[in-house]
Amino acid sequence: MNERTNFNDTxxxxxxxxxxxxxxxxxxxxxxxxLALREWIQRSPRHAAELKKxxxxxxxxxxxxxxGDAIEEAAIEQHCIEKSQVKRKNGLMPLALTxxxxxxxxxxxxxxxxxxxxxxxxxISTAVGEFREVELSDxxxxxxxxxxxxxxxxxxxxxxxxxLSGEALFKVKHNPNRPFLVYADEQYVRAVGTAFxxxxxxxxxxxxVVEGKVEFAKLERSKENNxxxxxxxxxSPSLSAKPVFLEVGQHIAVSAxxxxxxxxxxxxxxxxxxxxxxxELFDFSDTPLKEVIQELSRYSDVKVEIIDSSLFDIKFxxxxxTNDTKPLFEALETTYGVGVTYLNDKHVQLSRIQ
Numbered sequence: 600m601n602e603r604t605n606f607n608d609t610x611x612x613x614x615x616x617x618x619x620x621x622x623x624x625x626x627x628x629x630x631x632x633x634l635a636l637r638e639w640i641q642r643s644p645r646h647a648a649e650l651k652k653x654x655x656x657x658x659x660x661x662x663x664x665x666x667g668d669a670i671e672e673a674a675i676e677q678h679c680i681e682k683s684q685v686k687r688k689n690g691l692m693p694l695a696l697t698x699x700x701x702x703x704x705x706x707x708x709x710x711x712x713x714x715x716x717x718x719x720x721x722x723i724s725t726a727v728g729e730f731r732e733v734e735l736s737d738x739x740x741x742x743x744x745x746x747x748x749x750x751x752x753x754x755x756x757x758x759x760x761x762x763l764s765g766e767a768l769f770k771v772k773h774n775p776n777r778p779f780l781v782y783a784d785e786q787y788v789r790a791v792g793t794a795f796x797x798x799x800x801x802x803x804x805x806x807x808v809v810e811g812k813v814e815f816a817k818l819e820r821s822k823e824n825n826x827x828x829x830x831x832x833x834x835s836p837s838l839s840a841k842p843v844f845l846e847v848g849q850h851i852a853v854s855a856x857x858x859x860x861x862x863x864x865x866x867x868x869x870x871x872x873x874x875x876x877x878x879e880l881f882d883f884s885d886t887p888l889k890e891v892i893q894e895l896s897r898y899s900d901v902k903v904e905i906i907d908s909s910l911f912d913i914k915f916x917x918x919x920x921t922n923d924t925k926p927l928f929e930a931l932e933t934t935y936g937v938g939v940t941y942l943n944d945k946h947v948q949l950s951r952i953q
Contacts (some may be wrong), residue, residue, distance in 0.1 A: 729880060737777075758780070762782045786817055816843070876921070887911060938952045
């Protein structure tokens with residue numbers, strides 16, 4: 600009898616936890632609802648445990664950083680379905696749980712059940728050759744280039760993004776009371792209501808402003824060359840490098856060889872080429888062939904090998920689609936005298952035509 604009672608209690612708690620998660624996903628949690636949720640969590644350790652169990656299923660996927668944002672989470676749906684199926688067999692399945700599962704399938708937030716605060720950032724990534732456009736919870740649009748990884752960590756006071764590798768364009772939703780910062784390597788970019796790109800490629804960090812104005816500076820502190828995004832300063836750049844400001848069409852790049860970048864105003868054609876990836880295009884103009892091949896390698900897993908070093912500095916130009924390199928190789932053969940040998944579908948060699 601006690602075992603049946605405990606089983607009933609457990610399945611009821613699961614249903615209630617699913618219902619709370621569904622309500623959180625709607626983004627319509629009022630102050631009264633929040634108080635009720637806090638009370639429900641604190642009523643029993645089992646309540647907190649079940650809520651965490653459901654949320655933990657999302658640890659391997661994107662986790663959003665504010666109440667009301669949804670992510671796809673089939674594992675959550677399956678968890679609730681399995682619980683409900685067991686309960687249905689015992690004649691105790693609430694009719695409302697079907698609707699609850701539908702809401703849960705839309706997403707889940709990983710919560711700190713004591714404070715209802717998020718404890719893990721959202722991860723956005725793309726594979727080689729993949730492009731994504733993501734709308735964040737505040738309306739900011741992020742266009743993500745190939746082979747890119749970034750973390751999003753929002754709080755009520757500040758919007759933080761950390762670019763781990765690759766390239767992204769940020770079209771920031773205006774909110775002067777909630778700064779938007781992008782961290783990359785040991786630098787940060789601050790913007791409010793603007794659009795800009797940040798890339799971290801081959802140990803080189805670069806920023807280009809598309810709209811508005813941004814602040815660029817070196818971070819004040821680092822931990823073994825890795826920035827702690829939660830401890831990073833909001834307004835205190837390193838004393839060794841004062842912040843600089845970039846406006847539309849301006850660009851800055853820093854690397855180990857160029858630790859202090861110089862703000863440059865880009866010619867219009869160069870500016871368009873810098874942003875051509877957003878249209879899934881390569882746009883080359885008098886570009887050394889060695890750099891062309893490096894760029895190709897970002898978008899494809901095909902190995903392109905220049906076996907004749909005299910070809911490295913050949914100046915190449917043209918506009919090509921990133922997902923179709925055949926026209927580019929044809930141009931090399933017909934216009935630039937470069938022989939193209941396909942060893943297999945994943946290995947191409949370039950040599951000078953004799």
